[in-house]
Amino acid sequence: MDAFTILTGISAPLPMANVDTDKIIPAQFLKTIKRSGLGVHLFAPLRYSENGEERADFVLNQEPYRNASILIAHENFGCGSSREHAPWALLDFGIRCVIAPDFADIFHNNCFKNGILPIRLPRELCDLLMEDARLGKNARLVVDLEKQVIMRPNGEEITFSIDPLRRKMLLEGLDEIGQTLGEMAAIEGFEARRKEELPWMPAIPLAQ
């Protein structure tokens, strides 16, 4: 996973609430066995017409938003299916940061595993950033994770909060599985205790 430190880029306005992960990446694109290559299908139902042509009125089909790396959205972004294909598609398109009043839990979790920073901000502040995002080529934000600050195009700063552990994982681009495997003694100890306390707990046999 790529570390996330400071991101400078174009922010795109997506003023919709309840953007579900079916909308971010519909089911017909989940048949891949890879993580890469999903960017072209990002927001497919919003981005393309029925015959596959780009819809001129969709923000990511417009300049300079084709190169956006930040997305500003409304409430409950990423609700619905747990598909990690949603952050994979965002990342493959080039989005590294999503800012919204709140996120659905599983999507929020999935972002951190892929070096995407989801930022929760009060609706009023999101509305300011939504206005900024409408500035076209001037819709440039700086997101500084180290300082936990977003710098607006007018130079004003907005601070944001983030879980310290998740901040550290993103800043350092850490391999979470590798970290957990370092705790194997504790996991084995837990398993031994549990076996003693709940001896009835069945195993699923391989040969049936």
Place this chain on the structure above:
Amino acid sequence: MPRTLFDKVWDAHIVERLNDGTCLLYIDRHLVHEVTSPQAFEGLRAAGRKVRRPEGTIAVTDHNVPTSDRRNGIEEPESRLQVETLERNVVEFGVPYFPLLDARQGIVHIIGPEQGISLPGMTIVCGDSHTSTHGALGALAFGIGTSEVEHVLATQTLMQRPAKNMLVQVDGQLSRGVTAKDIVLAIIGRIGTAGGTGHVIEFAGEAIRALDMAGRLTVCNMAIEAGARAGMIAPDDTTFAYIKGRPYAPKGEAFDHAVEYWRTLASDEGAQYDKSVVLDAAEIVPMVTWGTSPEAVAPIDGVVPDPQDVADEAKRAAMQRMLQYMGLQPGQKLAGIPIDVVFIGSCTNARIEDIRAAAEIAQGRHVAQGVRALVVPGSGLVKLAAEAEGLDKILMDAGFEWREPGCSMCLGMNPDKLTPGQRCASTSNRNFEGRQGPGGRTHLLSPAMAAAAAIAGHLIDVRSHE
């Protein structure tokens, strides 16, 4: 300090707790399917890692599989590749697996409880949001992404922040024709699709206690549609009677010890919830969704709402978009909306009880002209049980298609799909734009309501059907 059901299951699985409250949580059961696992196994392979506890893992294919005759394999090349990839991975990593032609194959959230693989007090995860289903047994069960699937495969644990507690209490008794599906749709209508975000919902109260396991599984299945991390119901005699004798459940004396432990899981008197909501079951009527979010729901005897009545501009615009997508007019009566397709199935409503409810309505009647109606059992064993009861014959005589088990028309990943503009009365869980196929229009409702719609050719109040 008095603890909730969630607190107890959480506490019992903490391997380590960090200063900020994040816990390394032990996972008892990991359910794996073909769509969200290939990249996780690939990650293990790339890092030279093994599956730490195959005996806590079970794999099955469900999302991609066709629901017609499957003896000649899967025609669609991408779906076939995903299924074959899982089959290779379970062999390479030594993971227990129910093959496609095995009677135990089925929708992952149907087979876990059915086999006794999912049990009270367990932590259960799967790369699928509807893992919340298993919470009906008193387990802590939640959906995870593929990176977390890999994490569980490699370590049998997950790093998790504790959730908050939410109580949804449904008092009183349901009226005739009202089901578990109507309860959960009414709850989502009340609290909204983000009403449970950050929380684990415990469903309680007389009406929940009175539900059979099938109904409880339906309610917890849709906890995720209220944004909750998980849904849970305290295990009781109904739960224990359901589990007893299932293939992977503890047997004999071990079962008695298990029940003794499971009885300690119910929330303590005086346990505190961060949020609570109370509903009166007597006020719940058969429900149907009219929009493209599960919270866009109304009683079947109601009308399509008017965006002009909504003050918030963004919400009004969202509602207008929904009505345009759904092809509906404000003020239009819900009963009477003509439908093209009926889908009875999915992890929400594909258990034997659901099929019985549909067959009861269908018996001696016929699907309306021009309507395609599918019944898709949740597992091979549900299918066999239904056939033993003659339900397949009742349904086929009435003009319903009787299919092989799988996720089918709940999501557009297999040949069962809506075409653009088609309108479907569906017992599934999501009515998002394009969910059942690009351009498809979904109305969520109960199996009895879906069967009644198939007969009538339009949405109809099941209570007026007799």
